[in-house]
Amino acid sequence: MRMFRFFTLVLMCFCIVLNAQTKLEKVKSYFPDSKELRKDNIDWYRFSVPENWEKVNEKKISLAVAVLKSKMTSKQEPVVFIQGGPGGNTIAETMFWVDHPLRKNHDIILVDLRGTGFSEPKLCPDLGKKFFEILSKNQSEEQDVKDKVKVSLECRQDMINQGIDLNSYNSISVANDLHALKNVLKIQKWNMYGVSYGTYISQNYAKIFPNDVQSLILDSSIPNISEYHTNNTQNYMLSLSKLFKSCKEDTKCNKEYPNLEEVYYNTISELEKKPITVEVDQSIIQSGKFTYNAEDYKIAIQQSLYDKKLVEVLPLLIYQFKEKNTATLAGLVQAFSGALSLNYGNYFCFTCNEVIPYNNLQKYDSISSKYKKLNGGLSFYRSDFSVCSQWNNNQDILKLRNISLKNDNPFKVLILSGGFDPITPTYFANETSLNFNNNGLIVNGYTYGHGLGYTKSGASIIRNFVESKPITDSLKQYFNQKDVAFKTGITLNKGVVKMTGDMSSKQWYYFIPLIISLLVVFVVFISTLFTIISKKGKIIVNVFLLFLTSLLLIAFTISLGLGINSTLKDNFYLLAFGLPSKWNLAFQLYRVSLLLSIITFVISLIKVFKSNIPLYIMVFLAIGIIHFYFLDWFGW
Structure with missing residues (x-):
């Protein structure tokens, strides 16, 4: 009995010391010009945590936090949302959550993870714009990669000059941030909702702090980080092949966009010989021009597969490249720029710390070489290997960060998967379920892409799952549809x-x-x-x-x-x-x-x-x- 009291005392002392290293402070709205958000029942915070959780008495960083209060007085366990990327902004999307179905009975907790959004320090917030400027130029793939490595290493050096500990920006640090936040908010358990790379962070968190988790929602999940980059080309081709097949089997689509697969590959060859230059607003590209080469074309189509609505117009888009419709392609540039809105300093800290070291470039190239007509993989992703090979030069990579995601804890798990998702495809959902002894409930959206939870149907399914209500066929009716509504005429x-x-x-x-x-x-x-x-x-x-x-x-x-x-x-x-x-x-x-x-x-x-x-x-x-x-x- 005395021994139990002794350990209890030690644990209490440890918690007191740990809590002393964090500080939660209420602040004004992060959106002072939004009348709607100012009037809403939202608490805004600054949360101070150690940059390095192994050196808790040293440098602190500041995380931006928003707590959207439940609309009901008798509420259930909160939901904490973990954004993907890595490097995506969370609090910038607050308006999406204001009327979310989950908010009726749950507080919604949004956190700009370390190095993103309103959190400080900011890690090279303009790096994405520099990447876009590089892509806009009419130059070789080799030069694109060389320029990308150059500006990325400049970002790295700038962060080092600011005294930022690059090794402290990883999923394990985020797990410690979230655990500390849960404690200071006096939450016993919460529902963890991750999307894309946020599912990898969420699974790490659930493995380290299983007692914090009421339920786990994994939207567009990553089952194994060591295959995340390696299989990128294969995953893209799975989705692309499904697009070609679906259009061919659709009478109207096949009539209006015949031989879609052949057109796609022929366009790659044509753009390699003669890229297409379009004029755009200088607010998007300083030069006022964007040149589509073969690599830009491939990544534009790959990014389009993320979104159900874009999948519906992809045959039309592929034909616009074929017909060199500069007006349409100029309009596409603005949408394309949104794909580079991540906090790329954060992206490379995470990617070079805990992704690329466990992925194999030779295997990536071996898989890509199987797709002859594609003429290589996607250089947009392959170049990450080049950046990280120099980013990690002369520094030790902590292999222990790649912890196993196998988890036999009793919390319930929901896995959402889109049929056209080119980055976290359907088979990822099945493999993720294996991490939980096949106990994960998988919901497929056959005609959907990435991030099913952002749809009305997905939000309702997540709410029912969290609240232990049945997920009926009527609730999944849109996800169950298997025919793509391709846009013709x-x-x-x-x-x-x-x-x-x-x-x-x-x-x-x-x-x-x-x-x-x-x-x-x-x-x-x-x-x-x-x-x-x-x-x-x-x-x-x-x-x-x-x-x-x-x-x-x-x-x-x-x-x-x-x-x-x-x-x-x-x-x-x-x-x-x-x-x-x-x-x-x-x-x-x-x-x-x-x-x-x-x-x-x-x-x-x-x-x-x-x-x-x-x-x-x-x-x-x-x-x-x-x-x-x-x-x-x-x-x-």
Whole structure:
């Protein structure tokens, strides 16, 4: 009994000492300009922890934490979300969690893991932009890799100059951070929800601190870190082959995009000979130009397989590369840039510490060489071997970090897997379940890509799992669908593509002249309609022409608005190409309105322009501004 009391006392002393090394401090919202988040029941924190958990009395780092309070007073165990990447931001996505189904009965805890997001220190936050600049250039694969290694090592040196301990940024350190956070928040157990690389972190945490875990949700899971990079090309090809097969078996897709597999591989060969250069906004690329070579093309298609909606338009996208549609490919650049939004200093600390040392470059190349038509693997990922070979130069790699993920603890496990996922494919889910003695519940989304939990269906499934409610077929009905809804019958239109880009990249006031002009045209429509009715059969030609012109412009605008809104609801990626052909009426209305605008202007100029110069100048200036926004849509 005395011995038990002694060990209890020792444990209490240890906990007191450990807690003294951390500090949780309430702060103001990380989004001071968001009225919605300021009014919400969210606690924002700064959490100070040791940078090196083996040297707890030395340097501290600061983690950003957000606790979204449950909407019910009687709540269940909290859910802590672990972002992937590694290097992905978490708190930046707070709005996604505000109305998440889980929040009804659970607090949602978001943490910017060390070296990411609002946490400090920040690890080379601009490195992704430098990578994108490298990709945008028309240069060889060897030069791309050389430049990537150069800027990555500059990042490494910059972190060393700041006194950052590179070896302290790994999954084990994160596990200690989270365990300390759980204790200081006075949480007994929580539900751990990891996505992508966050599933590897989560499994490490569950192995080290099993008593902290109520349940484990692994979305797009990693079962074994030593195969994560090695099998990258094989995993990509599994998803790509499924795409080709699905399109071939779909009558409409196969008719509109015949020989898709052949087109894909032929495009690789063509881009190796002659890359495609497109003009883009300088806010995206400083030079204002992006050149797609074969490697850029391969990684663009690979990244598109992450998203269900993008999978639906992939045959169309592959054909746009074939047809060298520069307008569409320019629009793609902006979406492509989002793939490099990780905190890459953090990415390489984790990757070079605990991934690449356990992956085999020779095996990677051996697997890639099997796919002759692909002309090698994906240099975007292969280059990580080159970066890490020098990143880890002259330093010891702690092999013990690659702990076994086998776990026979009794907490329940949910595993979500997308059928087209090119980085954590379906067989990863089965292997992950083996880590838990085959006790993991696997939910497949056959037509989905990466991160199923971000969908409405996925969120509901996770909620039911956490709350021990049945996951019925009706709940999984969208995941159970096996046919891809490939998008066919799309009318390509560079104007729609341009407007979509403008709405994304330009400030709202860019569209003020258009809105004012449309209001003026609406007033003209009402006044001319009233004039025509009041004349009782005596119609003045120029008034009637103004009425028709304003009517057509309004009809065009309404029909275009309805088409864009409908497409946004169905698949917003289509706006990077044009609109479904059922909205072709909008384009026809515009052509007629343009012709009628010219006729009306000429007749008004000849007949009545001088009688009321200010009025007609205002009217035709408004019409002219509308055409300024839409004129180049149709190559006039």
